[in-house]
Structure formats: C-alpha cells, structure tokens
Amino acid sequence: MSDSLTMVRRNLLHISRYPTLPVALVGTPIVFLLLFVYVFGGTLGDGIGGAGGRAEYLRYVTPGILLMTAAGAAQTTAISVATDMTEGIIARFRTMAIRRSAVLTGHVAGSLLQTLVAMAVVVGVAVLLGFRPDAGPLRWLGVAGLLALVALALIWLAVALGLVTRSVETASNLPMPLMLLPFLGSGFVPAASLPVGLRWFAEYQPFTPITETLRGLLLGTPIGTSGWQAVAWCVAIAAGGSWWARALYERR
Numbered sequence: 001m002s003d004s005l006t007m008v009r010r011n012l013l014h015i016s017r018y019p020t021l022p023v024a025l026v027g028t029p030i031v032f033l034l035l036f037v038y039v040f041g042g043t044l045g046d047g048i049g050g051a052g053g054r055a056e057y058l059r060y061v062t063p064g065i066l067l068m069t070a071a072g073a074a075q076t077t078a079i080s081v082a083t084d085m086t087e088g089i090i091a092r093f094r095t096m097a098i099r100r101s102a103v104l105t106g107h108v109a110g111s112l113l114q115t116l117v118a119m120a121v122v123v124g125v126a127v128l129l130g131f132r133p134d135a136g137p138l139r140w141l142g143v144a145g146l147l148a149l150v151a152l153a154l155i156w157l158a159v160a161l162g163l164v165t166r167s168v169e170t171a172s173n174l175p176m177p178l179m180l181l182p183f184l185g186s187g188f189v190p191a192a193s194l195p196v197g198l199r200w201f202a203e204y205q206p207f208t209p210i211t212e213t214l215r216g217l218l219l220g221t222p223i224g225t226s227g228w229q230a231v232a233w234c235v236a237i238a239a240g241g242s243w244w245a246r247a248l249y250e251r252r
Helices: 002-017 020-049 053-086 089-094 102-129 137-164 168-173 176-180 196-204 207-219 226-251
Strands: none
Touching (some): 053 089, 053 137, 053 176, 102 137, 137 207, 137 226, 196 207
C-alpha cells in the first residue's frame, strides 16, 4: 500500500508538471459538447424530442460526452505507461526495494482520479449550458459508480495498450478507436436511426448499454436490461485488461 501510494503521488506530480495532457483531456469533450449542442443541437434535438431543440439534445448527448471523456483518459494513460517503459525508469525501479505491482497500481489509481475530476468538470459545464437532470440522490450515486467503473475498465485496457507497444507514438494511437465508439452507438443519435449494418454494431457494442444506463439514471427514465449489460461489459473489460496488462508487465 505504501509503495502504491508513492506511485500514485508520482503520477499526480507528472500531471501537475505536464498540464497539456489533462487540459486536453478536459478540453476535448467540452469542445465536442459545445459543437454538438450549439451547431447541431437545434436540428438533432427536434428530431429526438419533438420540438425540444438544443435543450433536449443537451439532455440526450451529455452521457455520450462523459464516455468520450473516459475514452480520452485511456489515451493519456497509454502514453504515460509507454513513456515509463521506453525511458528506462522501470530498470531503475527494479534496483529499488519496492513492490513491482505498485507501478501499475500507481498508473491506474492516478489516471482514475484524473478522469473522475475531468468528468465532474464536464458535468459542471453541461449544467452551465442548461443541463437539468432528473436524478435523485440514489440515481446520482449510481451514475458516479458506473462512471468510475467505466473509467477503471478503460484505464486497465489502456495500461495494456501502453505495454504492448514499443514507442510512445504508437501508444498514443492505439486507444483512438475508443473515442469513436460513442459515435457508433447511441451516444449522439438513437441507434435505431443508423443504417442496418451500423445499427447491428451499435446494438451489440459495449458503449451503447453504458450510454443508455447513464441516460436513464440521469433523466429518470427506465433502464431495462441495459443496467446489467453495462456492468457486465465494464467488469469484463476491466478483468481482461488487468490480466493482459499484468502479463505484459511481467514479461517485459
């Protein structure tokens, strides 16, 4: 525990000393939020909610933007892990009396804290734009728990992607498809409105039930079967990513 806390502190210090990555992590989803609400929101909102316009679309799109934030954090994590693996610091750690697993734990915990703060900022910006969720305290607790689980799952996957590469440049590109998954699901438009082949993909990819669960919790609408599907996807991705990352780390 002591070694892990030291590594978490190390990662948080990196964030404070190299602020461009966390600024991009928060700035990118906010730019997308402003773009989709103020440029496309009038038309898309009318199509989704009758005559709701931008206000209706803001309610619809906010869960998708939150998932984009988690996907962006995955890219930052992969870059951080790849940097450690290519710059020789791991060889230095091997000469020190520290728990070997604490290095990965520090990356995961530090990235998780950074991601949760970024998500809170995005929610705050959405509220400033007029987002008014209908969630009560228990539903907000469910939202926070699901967002933390999603972030944890994607961060473990990102750690594995950072370890499987041999350069920082490659590590920055591998998590990019995660940023597209909210677009290819129900994050920005209903899955039913997509073409047949794309609709099939949207219905069976992990981000769709996660988005629908977040949307139901925030807006006070029924969740249906999407709740357990979202949790199952998150647990599977976290378990698979953790196992893959630890195996790669031990091998390297």
